[in-house]
Amino acid sequence: MKKIPLIPYPKQWVFHEEPLVVGVLRLRGDPCFLGVLRALQEEIRVAFGEAVLAPLSREEEIAYGQRQGPDAVSLFGGNFQASQVPVVPLEIRKAGTSLSEGYRLEISPEKIVITVSGSVEQSPSEVNREKELAAAACATVIQLLHFGWDGWRFKIPCGVITDGPSLEWRGLMIDTARHFVPPSELKKILSLAWLYKINRFHWHLTDDQGWRLELVQFPELTEIGSQRNGGDPMRNGLYTQEDIREIVAYAADRGITVIPEIDLPGHAQALLASHPEFSCTGGPFTVRTEWGIAEDVLCMGNPDVLPFVKQIWDEVCELFPGPYVHIGGDECPTDRWEACPRCRSKKESLGLEHWVDLHGYFIREITDYLTQKGKTVFGWDEVLDSTLPNGCNVVHWRAWLDEQSKRALAQGRELVISPSFPYYFDFVQTQNRRQSPGIGYRSPAAASLQYVYEFDPFRLLMPSNQEAGDASPAPMTLRKSPGFDTEGAVALAAGRFRGIQANVWTEFIRDPRRLEYMMFPRLLAIAETGWNGAGRSPYGDFVERLTVGHTGNGRGILSQRAVNYCPRYEGSPEGS
Known part of the structure; x- marks a missing residue:
């Protein structure tokens, strides 16, 4: 047959x-x-x-x-x-x-x-x-x-x-803060994600450029934070609580758990636009219109900051009944803290040695609070940077710091692997600048379909002197290989290595069709890797199935569902 x-x-x-x-x-x-x-x-x-x-x-x-x-x-x-x-x-x-x-x-x-x-x-x-x-x-x-x-x-x-799945966590993160994604488009994407057995939707709801989540306690967060100056058609918008509940239920019926992310203490300028008193300088602020990392963050010396953030999370947890939350924690500069008398006093009172430990203090406090509410807490891998212990689990995104995955497991944390190369889908998939405008041009493309498919997440669990290749462990079976990392095997057996995730940041993705173009068909490569792990078939077999059944001749599943997918597949970067 x-x-x-x-x-x-x-x-x-x-x-x-x-x-x-x-x-x-x-x-x-x-x-x-x-x-x-x-x-x-x-x-x-x-x-x-x-x-x-x-x-x-x-x-x-x-x-x-x-x-x-x-x-x-x-x-x-x-x-x-x-x-x-x-x-x-x-x-x-x-x-x-x-x-x-x-x-x-x-x-x-x-x-x-x-x-x-x-x-x-x-x-x-x-x-x-x-x-x-x-x-x-x-x-x-x-x-x-x-x-x-x-x-x-x-x-x-x-x-x-x-x-059955090799990896429990087969995730997709969509940034709806930089550019708003309408609920109807999110449902379309969730429907497609279900079709390919993606089971985690990490929802990036807040950032410097937008606060999209309606909160009854703090309506000003969206009244001010969901709007910004500029000409982008999708720069403004918010999700009502009715929208949230509807999308969460829609996803749940399809076997997808929604993980809300409130990204703090950095990436906070949309929040500070309505609450400048929680900054180190007092503002005033507008919702940020530039990309990049803003230097204004939450003031760790202000005693009202943590209670305010905890109140936010109280309402978020009511809206999102799933077991997981994500508290952000990435890209938080310490410049404002270093110049802030209240932050300096707080650092001294806590006996902290480094400024980054104020970040660790915030992560610890919010993680402990949410853990007491029964949530499993994740953050970006910057949560590992402080010497101050915290119990936050890790989504490893910084591909240039390949030891972060092993550090997370060694410290007893749960781990999701999501390296910027090649699992960031805002990076281009082809070198054709007309077909694939975006960021991350290389030769070949920074995140081509082949690179995504052939990338071995298990190599991040290997000892530094061990190449992955055939030594990658088959998930669940934990076959041993020469030089295989014992800690990695123990983590897999204990379920601490949860899985993988694609991330779609939307600074340069300004409309739903562009979002689909950057996601598909690469999301199918994530799906195959997460489901079949090291036992997945060679890339050529995957492309044949993709072309015959999903993209080709206008009769594939993606074509039939009017998905604006990228029609070109390019090779993998050398040495990847």
């Missing part, structure tokens, strides 16, 4: 010759999967056509907790009666025990059954993982439907897929 171009590709797939013919899907499952089923129904309607009613019986509705209306969706347009087309049940079940991978997708000539790993007694994190696995399995079904179109029906190969 011809290889079906799924991305990510399943770990195990046993085919049978006889296909399943689908005209209408009848969806059902355990009540805990109702959100996933609702998302699957919505996605199939959007992708393939209007509803054909094939409702469950009342007894089935009661048994499965489905009282939300029709549960069957048409896979084509037109007014067909259910009796005219093959009606196929799709059910999501709990396994009751742990499976060897994560989920099992069984396709027979009569039905589709998804079985998700999980025990009867579960913690909240285990319940969330169940939903993520169910969503991942449904994403596979959507891709199979797309590739199985046969005129007026769908033919899907029968067989059994046994699959």
